[in-house]
Amino acid sequence: MKKLFKGCLTLIGAFVVIGVIIAMISGDGDDTSSESNSSDQEQTQTETETEETETQQTNESSGDESADTDTEEQKEEPKEEESTDEPKEEPEEQEPEMTRAQENALGSAESYISTMAFSKEGLKTQLVDFEGYTEEQAEFAVNNIDVDWKEQAAKSAESYVSTMAFSKKGLKTQLVDFEEYTEEQAEFAVNNIDIDWKEQAVKSAESYLDTMNFSRDGLKTQLTDFEYFTDEQAEYAVDQVGL
Numbered sequence: 119m120k121k122l123f124k125g126c127l128t129l130i131g132a133f134v135v136i137g138v139i140i141a142m143i144s145g146d147g148d149d150t151s152s153e154s155n156s157s158d159q160e161q162t163q164t165e166t167e168t169e170e171t172e173t174q175q176t177n178e179s180s181g182d183e184s185a186d187t188d189t190e191e192q193k194e195e196p197k198e199e200e201s202t203d204e205p206k207e208e209p210e211e212q213e214p215e216m217t218r219a220q221e222n223a224l225g226s227a228e229s230y231i232s233t234m235a236f237s238k239e240g241l242k243t244q245l246v247d248f249e250g251y252t253e254e255q256a257e258f259a260v261n262n263i264d265v266d267w268k269e270q271a272a273k274s275a276e277s278y279v280s281t282m283a284f285s286k287k288g289l290k291t292q293l294v295d296f297e298e299y300t301e302e303q304a305e306f307a308v309n310n311i312d313i314d315w316k317e318q319a320v321k322s323a324e325s326y327l328d329t330m331n332f333s334r335d336g337l338k339t340q341l342t343d344f345e346y347f348t349d350e351q352a353e354y355a356v357d358q359v360g361l
Contacts, residue, residue, distance in 0.1 A: 216258075223251045223259040231265055235273035239298035271299045271307035279313055283321035287346035319347045319355035327359060334361035 216224070226249050227241055236244065238260050245256035274297050275289055284292065286308050293304035322345050323337055332340065334356050341352035 219251070219255050220258045223249075223255040224262055226251070227256075227259040227263045231263065231270075235270045235277060237270060237274075237293075237297050237299040237303065238267055243298070267299070268303050268306045271297075271303040272310055274299070275307040275311045279311070279318065283318045283325060283345075285318060285322075285341075285345050285347040285351065286315055291346070315347070316351050316354045319345075319351040320358045322347070323352075323355040323359045332361070337361060 223245060226245060230236060230241060230244060242256045242260045245251045245259060246253060271293055274293060278284055278289060278292060290304045290308045293299045293307060294301060319341055322341060326332060326337060326340060338352045338356050341347045341355055342349060
């Protein structure tokens with residue numbers, strides 16, 4: 119009986135020891151799990167803080183770059199200075215001073231123009247060939263005289279037709295070849311002179327008949343081929359003179 123009781127005690131003691139060992143093992147596991155969970159939480163918190171720090175540094179870097187960019191743009195854009203200068207008046211153009219010879223040449227040119235019509239080249243020739251001025255002095259005079267050369271051409275045309283008969287083409291040729299007007303000036307003159315070209319053809323026909331005899335066709339040919347009247351004008355003229 120004693121042996122049985124002693125065996126039971128031994129068995130109970132063994133269970134107790136086993137229970138203690140199991141409890142110790144279980145406690146160690148909980149501690150390890152707790153420590154592991156704690157470590158994971160600390161690692162997660164550390165990573166979160168690291169990401170927040172990197173985000174903050176990135177934002178600060180972007181802010182610094184933006185600030186630098188704004189500063190550079192401000193430096194590149196110079197401030198417009200308000201002009202305090204008053205607008206300056208442009209100096210009046212002064213007429214060039216003339217030499218005594220130039221002044222005399224200009225006076226001679228004005229004197230000629232006041233009495234009769236001249237082209238620019240015709241007046242220059244007059245000053246050089248008949249007044250003895252140099253080419254430079256005469257050139258100065260015709261370039262500085264106040265005159266409308268087209269109007270001069272019209273005056274020359276009127277002077278010609280007041281003394282003898284001309285066709286339109288014949289008068290233009292006279293102004294260009296003998297009076298040295300330009301084509302444009304001569305064209306202006308014959309287009310703006312108040313004249314009846316048919317009557318000019320009649321006067322020319324009468325002038326021919328005063329010096330020699332002509333047939334109707336011969337006189338008509340003379341008027342068209344040598345005086346440059348049109349066929350219509352020449353036909354009108356020979357009719358008017360009775361041929």
